[in-house]
Amino acid sequence: MSMLTISERGKIMPPSPIRKLVPYAEAAKKKGITVYHLNIGQPDIETPKPVLDAVRKSDFKILEYSHSAGNESYRKKLVEYYKKNGIDIDYTQIIITTGGSEEIIFGFMACMDAGDEVIIPEPFYANYNGFAVAAGVNVVPIKSNIENGFALPPIEDFEKVITKKTKAIVVCNPNNPTGYLYSKNEMEVLKTIALKYNLYLFADEAYREFCYESTHFSAMQLQGCDDNVVLMDTISKRYSSCGARIGALITRNKNLFDTAMKFAQARLSPPGFGQIAGEAAIDLPDNYFDITKAEYKARRDLIVKRLNAMKGVFCPNPGGAFYAMASLPIDDSDKFCQWLLEDFNYNKQTVMLAPATGFYGTVGLGKNEVRLAYVLNLDSIERAMDCLENALEKYPNKK
Amino acid sequence: MSMLTISERGKIMPPSPIRKLVPYAEAAKKKGITVYHLNIGQPDIETPKPVLDAVRKSDFKILEYSHSAGNESYRKKLVEYYKKNGIDIDYTQIIITTGGSEEIIFGFMACMDAGDEVIIPEPFYANYNGFAVAAGVNVVPIKSNIENGFALPPIEDFEKVITKKTKAIVVCNPNNPTGYLYSKNEMEVLKTIALKYNLYLFADEAYREFCYESTHFSAMQLQGCDDNVVLMDTISKRYSSCGARIGALITRNKNLFDTAMKFAQARLSPPGFGQIAGEAAIDLPDNYFDITKAEYKARRDLIVKRLNAMKGVFCPNPGGAFYAMASLPIDDSDKFCQWLLEDFNYNKQTVMLAPATGFYGTVGLGKNEVRLAYVLNLDSIERAMDCLENALEKYPNKK
Numbered sequence: 001m002s003m004l005t006i007s008e009r010g011k012i013m014p015p016s017p018i019r020k021l022v023p024y025a026e027a028a029k030k031k032g033i034t035v036y037h038l039n040i041g042q043p044d045i046e047t048p049k050p051v052l053d054a055v056r057k058s059d060f061k062i063l064e065y066s067h068s069a070g071n072e073s074y075r076k077k078l079v080e081y082y083k084k085n086g087i088d089i090d091y092t093q094i095i096i097t098t099g100g101s102e103e104i105i106f107g108f109m110a111c112m113d114a115g116d117e118v119i120i121p122e123p124f125y126a127n128y129n130g131f132a133v134a135a136g137v138n139v140v141p142i143k144s145n146i147e148n149g150f151a152l153p154p155i156e157d158f159e160k161v162i163t164k165k166t167k168a169i170v171v172c173n174p175n176n177p178t179g180y181l182y183s184k185n186e187m188e189v190l191k192t193i194a195l196k197y198n199l200y201l202f203a204d205e206a207y208r209e210f211c212y213e214s215t216h217f218s219a220m221q222l223q224g225c226d227d228n229v230v231l232m233d234t235i236s237k238r239y240s241s242c243g244a245r246i247g248a249l250i251t252r253n254k255n256l257f258d259t260a261m262k263f264a265q266a267r268l269s270p271p272g273f274g275q276i277a278g279e280a281a282i283d284l285p286d287n288y289f290d291i292t293k294a295e296y297k298a299r300r301d302l303i304v305k306r307l308n309a310m311k312g313v314f315c316p317n318p319g320g321a322f323y324a325m326a327s328l329p330i331d332d333s334d335k336f337c338q339w340l341l342e343d344f345n346y347n348k349q350t351v352m353l354a355p356a357t358g359f360y361g362t363v364g365l366g367k368n369e370v371r372l373a374y375v376l377n378l379d380s381i382e383r384a385m386d387c388l389e390n391a392l393e394k395y396p397n398k399k
Numbered sequence: 400m401s402m403l404t405i406s407e408r409g410k411i412m413p414p415s416p417i418r419k420l421v422p423y424a425e426a427a428k429k430k431g432i433t434v435y436h437l438n439i440g441q442p443d444i445e446t447p448k449p450v451l452d453a454v455r456k457s458d459f460k461i462l463e464y465s466h467s468a469g470n471e472s473y474r475k476k477l478v479e480y481y482k483k484n485g486i487d488i489d490y491t492q493i494i495i496t497t498g499g500s501e502e503i504i505f506g507f508m509a510c511m512d513a514g515d516e517v518i519i520p521e522p523f524y525a526n527y528n529g530f531a532v533a534a535g536v537n538v539v540p541i542k543s544n545i546e547n548g549f550a551l552p553p554i555e556d557f558e559k560v561i562t563k564k565t566k567a568i569v570v571c572n573p574n575n576p577t578g579y580l581y582s583k584n585e586m587e588v589l590k591t592i593a594l595k596y597n598l599y600l601f602a603d604e605a606y607r608e609f610c611y612e613s614t615h616f617s618a619m620q621l622q623g624c625d626d627n628v629v630l631m632d633t634i635s636k637r638y639s640s641c642g643a644r645i646g647a648l649i650t651r652n653k654n655l656f657d658t659a660m661k662f663a664q665a666r667l668s669p670p671g672f673g674q675i676a677g678e679a680a681i682d683l684p685d686n687y688f689d690i691t692k693a694e695y696k697a698r699r700d701l702i703v704k705r706l707n708a709m710k711g712v713f714c715p716n717p718g719g720a721f722y723a724m725a726s727l728p729i730d731d732s733d734k735f736c737q738w739l740l741e742d743f744n745y746n747k748q749t750v751m752l753a754p755a756t757g758f759y760g761t762v763g764l765g766k767n768e769v770r771l772a773y774v775l776n777l778d779s780i781e782r783a784m785d786c787l788e789n790a791l792e793k794y795p796n797k798k
Contacts (some may be wrong), residue, residue: 009512042463060451065441065641066642098644101666109409110405110409112406116406130661134662244462245497263412263529265418266533269644272644274672
């Protein structure tokens with residue numbers, strides 16, 4: 001027997017909570033059951049043709065490393081995109097990253113050492129946990145509540161958990177998994193805390209374009225906290241381009257930028273083809289988001305209406321992104337989601353959901369909540385909701 | 400003034416030693432001087448057309464996340480490639496990574512905790528330092544010597560530095576920056592050490608295809624140490640596809656594989672277009688490498704001949720990769736390489752080299768050595784060597 005060991009961080013590294021049900025979904029499909037996937041944030045909206053065509057029409061001879069911060073032409077174009085969105089930055093404040101994932105790692109690594117703490121309102125995007133483990137950083141969750149649609153917890157809740165080790169707050173706006181859109185006032189509260197306690201404010205704005213009633217207010221639009229704010233962005237959801245693996249870390253803090261750049265240099269460069277796609281996306285017509293947004297809004301309206309019409313179900317109306325969180329009259333969302341795939345079908349159909357437990361840092365929370373990603377068309381959503389409604393009647397461990 | 404701090408690891412993170420001379424090269428170009436770039440491993444060989452065409456002809460509608468381990472079709476094709484190279488693995492032992500960089504991070508993170516030690520013969524690929532800092536791991540260098548062409552240091556040198564904290568050895572074969580090709584016997588020595596002390600053996604085989612006299616012997620071909628060996632591979636150099644950002648972490652160690660997969664899941668998936676390129680590359684005709692290799696060999700022969708013909712210069716004949724290390728009759732390679740760009744020209748031409756200091760973990764070593772990447776055509780190499788020969792005559796701080 002080998003005495004080789006894996007690392008402690010490797011042991012505590014959480015497996016993907018969303019992907020752990022995949023084998024049950026595969027088994028269901030093998031039995032001939034149609035599975036409606038509301039479990040994962042992979043949009044079904046087509047990638048805009050001009051974005052794919054830009055890659056297809058590329059005519060270089062050598063697929064070279066790009067600049068470690070990304071192609072200058074792309075960074076300069078991105079400045080235009082941000083300007084349209086009321087965000088004033090220079091291209092020298094942008095590092096193109098490999099998806100949104102890499103910028104979170106770079107940000108955590110540059111700002112925090114092992115043992116440092118980052119406050120994140122829970123429920124939160126599960127992979128923040130993974131990046132925190134990789135960086136040796138401790139996530140300190142503070143609870144947001146389904147009753148008020150997962151609004152920002154009060155300032156006292158932040159202050160209760162701030163220690164000497166606290167270095168940063170992460171806010172995802174609009175939020176994954178809750179769909180909550182933080183208001184300008186809430187962003188100002190975060191600024192107040194960041195300034196008072198000298199914390200970085202990491203703002204994950206992957207879903208910026210998908211706000212259904214109010215306008216998005218970016219952390220980069222906050223005044224007087226240029227050194228605190230780190231914008232974490234990605235083209236994955238915005239242009240249905242998850243596979244491009246292109247994101248961006250943006251900050252006006254020169255010291256932080258230079259530090260993040262050293263991590264960027266070590267990995268040489270972000271993906272070449274993906275950068276071509278990202279650059280082309282900026283030239284999409286202004287109405288591109290209108291069309292996509294209208295589609296997502298119609299889906300949201302439908303899914304929220306259907307959920308709230310089910311007995312014992314509550315789903316607050318999410319202001320953005322393409323996720324809804326719902327509380328269900330069940331004992332345990334992990335068991336229920338597995339049961340949906342393993343033991344249930346409604347006319348040979350079922351639905352795959354994400355148990356909310358994976359989005360909470362506090363063990364025991366989210367047991368009666370699920371996340372639904374409305375990444376299917378209206379007709380599929382109707383049928384998925386028929387399945388869920390029927391399943392809730394049949395599920396043996398109701399509560 | 401802000402009281403925000405950056406992390407300690409951010410402070411000790413080394414900037415790229417290769418890229419730090421870039422501003423001097425840019426200034427030289429602005430003065431109308433032609434700069435021959437022998438400083439960086441960006442091949443000038445064209446990316447094979449079928450590889451680029453596969454991406455250009457792709458006809459999917461949605462650029463989706465792939466499997467976190469990479470597309471199954473690509474992994475299955477890679478098995479064929481490895482089989483041709485005498486390496487027997489299963490596709491479930493492969494994780495497609497974002498370039499070679501990501502697999503090194505995944506490997507370090509999965510096997511080692513902060514404070515653990517990894518032994519690497521120096522001079523070594525400078526970015527190992529960066530990944531070690533990111534992972535909180537300490538690199539323990541052991542010296543290889545230009546006199547014997549940078550052969551593997553004797554087993555006693557390893558044993559002298561092995562402690563309870565030692566978890567792994569990294570070997571780059573053929574080596575960047577030395578071009579040294581480790582023999583089967585030397586690989587067996589590494590196996591002996593790995594088994595005796597329960598260490599992982601990370602084998603970076605990015606340059607496997609470029610061996611000019613002997614055959615490459617892969618760490619994956621070692622018998623009886625399946626749990627120890629982690630192969631780190633990439634398509635960057637093999638197919639002149641650095642910008643694709645596609646590599647692979649390969650191991651028969653199931654526990655390690657599963658642990659690395661958790662890090663892979665957190666970042667969702669490797670680049671989509673790059674995977675298409677990588678998969679197409681496997682269908683290149685068998686003579687593809689013959690042609691590329693013949694070109695690199697001719698360049699190596701020329702550069703080694705020219706260097707050794709210069710007074711006070713010694714360059715061992717590298718058996719693989721596309722790098723040569725040379726000792727020069729100079730005081731300080733950092734100063735000399737900067738001087739070449741800042742204060743020297745020969746008929747309006749100069750040459751950019753990489754000071755060897757950046758490749759040594761031990762401070763003070765490499766002061767009279769430089770690395771030359773032979774990634775230019777024969778004619779350019781001739782002219783670059785004319786510049787160097789002339790520069791060595793004129794350089795004021797000879798030794």
